[in-house]
Amino acid sequence: MTANGQGRVTIPAPIRRAAGIEPGTPLAIYEEDGRVVIETRAQLAARIRRDVAAVWRGDGSVVDELISDRRASAAAEEDESSGGHL
Numbered sequence: 001m002t003a004n005g006q007g008r009v010t011i012p013a014p015i016r017r018a019a020g021i022e023p024g025t026p027l028a029i030y031e032e033d034g035r036v037v038i039e040t041r042a043q044l045a046a047r048i049r050r051d052v053a054a055v056w057r058g059d060g061s062v063v064d065e066l067i068s069d070r071r072a073s074a075a076a077e078e079d080e081s082s083g084g085h086l
Contacts, residue, residue, distance in 0.1 A: 011038070019043075 003009050011021065019040070021027070026041040039047070056062065 001009060001012070016022075019038075020043075021040060027038055028041050028044045029036065029038045031037070052062075
């Protein structure tokens with residue numbers, strides 16, 4: 001496989017089929033450790049979910065924790081802007 005003068009590369013049909021890439025499939029392309037990685041956005045999202053699930057050690061919902069953290073930050077900012085007086 002060779003890139004053309006415009007830097008375009010054609011992915012061979014057997015590889016597209018194996019990867020589930022059909023015409024119009026949204027793709028993510030990025031560089032990782034000097035390699036070019038191409039995957040469907042669905043594959044990328046699934047991989048991210050697996051990676052996060054593998055390291056998540058919190059209790060309950062990530063969203064609930066984020067909301068709680070944001071509320072605590074907002075309360076601290078409010079307290080700071082009022083000089084500590086309500």
